[in-house]
Amino acid sequence: MTDAFTVAIDGPAAAGKGTVSRAVAETLGFAHLDTGLLYRAVGARMLSGEDPVAAARTLDPAAFDEDRLRSDPVAQAASEIAVLPDVRAALVDFQRAFARRPGGAVLDGRDIGTVICPDAEAKLFVTASAECRAERRYRELRGKGAEVTPDGVLEDVRARDARDSGRAVAPLKPAEDAVTIDTTAMSIEEAVARAVAVVRSRRG
Secondary structure (H helix, E strand, O other), X not given: OOOOOEEEEEOOOOOOHHHHHHHHHHHHOOEEEEHHHHHHHHHHHHHOOOOHHHHHOOOOHHHOOHHHHOOHHHHHHHHHHOOOHHHXXXXXHHHHHHHOOOOOEEEEEOOHHHHHOOOOOEEEEXXXXXXXXXHHHHHHXXXXXXXXXXHHHHHHHHHHHHHHHHOOXXXXXXXXXXEEEEOOOXXXXXXXXXXXXXXXXXXX
């Protein structure tokens, strides 16, 4: 396949959209971009004392330290700087160019189907209950040795949901034409199979 084909996958934290997105891209031979890493990279540089807008304008995805960007402090910083219009504007062009690359692309984030790629050929919204997502996040953090509690993680998940959904610029919400996949009671395999089926149906 040489023509561009964009798959936009949105959803809240720990819903499984990253896992689903990578699997869809691998299954269909598409390129994949976790747009959250762009914001995490800006957040990490802000924590190091840089101006977030300047950081957003000079990102080099090839230099990302993904392990560091997956830390909880960086995740919180990313959510905070994501509400800044100048930061979002600085990252839009990069994401849109990636989305239209030849051979197909899968982008996952918070506003891909609604703002970044409103004309994407396939749109998914991957979600799960706050309790389910907090449990997943708690297990992940404990597995990394973090000192966290289930109640604390749930509180963080709800706070992040409120911030992402309530922001004035590009709030987290499903696109009107997105297919919602609720992974609360799904296995990874079931969620991936559903997502791949949706994308293939859009390709015709």
